Amino acid sequence: MAEFEPKIIAFVCNWCTYAGADLTGTSRIKYATNVRAIRLPCTGRIDFMLILKAFAQGADGVIVSGCHPGDCHYTAGNYHARRRWILFRKLLDYVGIDVRRITFSWVSAAEGAKWADLVNSVTEEIRKLGPFEEYRKLLPLGQEPVEVM
Amino acid sequence: MEELRNKARELLETGTVQVVIGYARGSTAEKARAVFVCSAQQTQGLIFNEYCTQNLAVYLLKPEVKALGKPAVVARLPALRTVLQLAAEGQIADGQVVVLAVADDGKVTELADLPAVEKYLSGVSLALSAQQEELVARIEKMSREQRWAFWQEQFARCLKCYACRAACPMCYCARCVVDVNQPQWVPVAPHALGNLEWHLVRAMHLAGRCVNCGYCAEACPVGIPLNLLTLMLSREVAAEFGLTAGASTKKEYALSVYKPDDKEGFIR
Numbered sequence: 320m321a322e323f324e325p326k327i328i329a330f331v332c333n334w335c336t337y338a339g340a341d342l343t344g345t346s347r348i349k350y351a352t353n354v355r356a357i358r359l360p361c362t363g364r365i366d367f368m369l370i371l372k373a374f375a376q377g378a379d380g381v382i383v384s385g386c387h388p389g390d391c392h393y394t395a396g397n398y399h400a401r402r403r404w405i406l407f408r409k410l411l412d413y414v415g416i417d418v419r420r421i422t423f424s425w426v427s428a429a430e431g432a433k434w435a436d437l438v439n440s441v442t443e444e445i446r447k448l449g450p451f452e453e454y455r456k457l458l459p460l461g462q463e464p465v466e467v468m
Numbered sequence: 469m470e471e472l473r474n475k476a477r478e479l480l481e482t483g484t485v486q487v488v489i490g491y492a493r494g495s496t497a498e499k500a501r502a503v504f505v506c507s508a509q510q511t512q513g514l515i516f517n518e519y520c521t522q523n524l525a526v527y528l529l530k531p532e533v534k535a536l537g538k539p540a541v542v543a544r545l546p547a548l549r550t551v552l553q554l555a556a557e558g559q560i561a562d563g564q565v566v567v568l569a570v571a572d573d574g575k576v577t578e579l580a581d582l583p584a585v586e587k588y589l590s591g592v593s594l595a596l597s598a599q600q601e602e603l604v605a606r607i608e609k610m611s612r613e614q615r616w617a618f619w620q621e622q623f624a625r626c627l628k629c630y631a632c633r634a635a636c637p638m639c640y641c642a643r644c645v646v647d648v649n650q651p652q653w654v655p656v657a658p659h660a661l662g663n664l665e666w667h668l669v670r671a672m673h674l675a676g677r678c679v680n681c682g683y684c685a686e687a688c689p690v691g692i693p694l695n696l697l698t699l700m701l702s703r704e705v706a707a708e709f710g711l712t713a714g715a716s717t718k719k720e721y722a723l724s725v726y727k728p729d730d731k732e733g734f735i736r
Contacts, residue, residue, distance in 0.1 A: 367672055368645075368653055371665055388728060398726035402709065405732050406675050406723070409704050410668060410697070413607065415616025424736040437736065453616065457660040 325380055325445035327438070328373040329356045330365045332385035334392035335427045342431030350435035351442040354382065361385065363396025367407045370421065374454045377463075380420045380445035382437065387425040397425075419444065420451060469516050471576045472542065475568055476511040479540050479578070485566050486537025489527050491520040502527065506536060516542065516570055523681040525550035526637040529559055540566035545592065546681030548585055549714025550637045553679055555582050556719045559640065582717050594712045596703050600680070603693075604700045620660070623667055625690040628658040632670065632694050635687035638677045645669055671697040676705045676722030679714040 331337045337358045343350060359365055362385030373381050383404070391397040404423050412418045422441050426434045476488040492503035492513045500519040504527075505511055525547040527533045541547065548569055554560045560582075567579040569588055579585045596604070607615060630646070633639045646654045646666060654669060655662035670684075678698040685695040705711055705722045709730070713722075 368665075368669065371668065372653075375661055375665075395726060398728060398730065399723065401730055401732060401735070402723055402726050403672075404735075405708055405730070406701060406704055407672060408734060410671055410675075410701060412612070413615065413697070413700050414619045414664070414668065415612050415614070417612060418734075422736060423734060457664060459655070459657065459659045459661065 323446060323450060325353050325442055325450075326378055327354045327380040327382060327441060327445060328376075328378040329354050329382035329384065329438070330362075330369060330373075331356050331358060331382075331426075332362050332364075332392075332396075333358050333360050335386035335390060335425075336384040336434065338428035339426045339430045339434045342428065343434045344431075346431045348431060348435045350438045353442045353445075354438045361391065361393050361396035362400035363391075363393065365400060367403060370407075374420075374451060375458070377455065379448070379451045380422070380441060382422045382424065382441055384422075384424040384426045384434075384437070387427055390427060416454070417448065417451075419448060469514070469574075471574075472516055472568065472570065473511045473514050475576055475578055476505060476514055476540065477508045479566060479568075480505070480508045480511065484538075484580075485540040487533070488514070488540045488542070488568070489524045489533070490514045490542040490568075491516060491522070491524070494519070504533065504536060514542075516574070520544075521683065521686060523547050523550055523635070523637050523683045525554065526635060526683075528554065528565060528637070529640045538564065538566070540568055542568045542570060544570055544572075545589075546679050546683075546714075547637075548579075548589055549594065549679035550681065551585055551714075552582065552589070552717055553638065553677060553714040554640075555717040556714075557677070557721070558719070562717075586716055589715065594715055595706065596680070596699060600699050601703070603696055604703060607696060607700070619664075619667075622692045623663040624660065626658055626663040626666070626692060627690060628656070628662065628666065629689060631687040631689060632684035632692075635683045636674070637681075638674055638679070639670075645673070667692075667694065667697065670694075671701055674698050675701040676709075676711060677713050678702055 370381050385397050408418055424437055479485045488505040490503055491500040493515055494501040523546055524541050562582045567585055569577045569579055579588055654665045680702055682695040685693050709722045711722045
């Protein structure tokens with residue numbers, strides 16, 4: 320059997336991390352192809368439901384990333400997001416979801432190299448954890464995770 | 469009990485309120501139900517005992533109840549906090565409700581306005597009780613796999629009846645996220661995925677707003693200890709952000725305010 324390739328969904332903000340990931344590309348830095356970036360206006364826009372939906376659709380890991388504190392394009396979106404993550408992460412842990420599958424990060428538009436490192440290390444960590452079978456078992460009978468790429 | 473009836477009668481006779489939301493005997497002596505007393509004669513039906521656990525503040529926002537006129541509501545600690553939290557969220561204005569606070573020793577106090585409710589609660593500890601802390605700690609002591617198994621077993625019984633939502637005075641959205649079907653955020657059928665998602669959504673939407681009345685768990689027909697989710701989040705909101713729901717009419721919802729130096733240890 321082929322080696323397990325983790326499927327990782329990255330929810331990133333338009334202004335910092337998405338631009339940072341662009342910089343990774345324009346700097347010709349190679350990194351793991353396991354990540355699918357979803358661009359949102361701001362980390363403040365990242366509803367916790369989106370993270371749950373990513374897992375329901377077959378993600379093995381999720382990255383949530385945006386501007387560093389103090390750098391938000393909308394002044395405070397990332398501060399609000401941070402509060403939400405603090406509680407949401409705690410709640411996931413409390414109901415027994417492995418929180419190692421969700422990585423929160425700040426990656427600025429200038430941190431192309433940090434983005435590559437982040438994706439590479441998360442990919443390796445998720446590879447070690449294996450497929451998120453626990454969550455996949457929750458899917459209703461006959462419903463398969465979405466196959467992307 | 470007589471004291472409560474007298475206060476209710478007085479409020480109705482003087483026309484201070486048009487309806488008293490209280491408890492009456494249920495189908496058996498061990499059950500209580502909500503009653504909407506609109507005349508002085510009916511106040512004889514009011515009771516108060518250990519079975520009166522429902523958070524009656526849930527009725528304050530119902531259009532059918534609002535149509536009856538200005539209400540007085542019989543309230544123990546959680547319902548008192550509910551009134552303040554609803555006011556903080558702009559759902560109740562001062563002067564719209566009279567509260568008949570019943571203390572643990574049975575003493576009834578008439579609270580005519582919201583500042584009076586705030587004052588009444590000012591000396592009361594709103595932190596989790598030792599017993600509540602213990603319930604949460606029991607879950608946290610488990611390994612992650614045990615917690616997952618525990619909650620999966622609990623959620624497997626969920627029928628998606630939404631009694632928890634109906635019982636909750638803070639779940640007043642005219643259009644709840646689970647009723648949204650474009651996109652369908654939470655699957656309708658009571659299967660494992662939808663059940664988990666529903667209970668996580670419910671807990672998150674109540675984080676920083678829940679007043680720990682625990683009536684969600686009591687209303688649950690299959691006995692899911694839903695209050696364990698919200699209790700843990702209440703404790704976290706207090707510990708992380710120093711906020712307590714239902715302590716005052718001041719609007720300070722934990723997830724709509726922030727501090728630039730909020731502490732966390734997991735963001736890379």
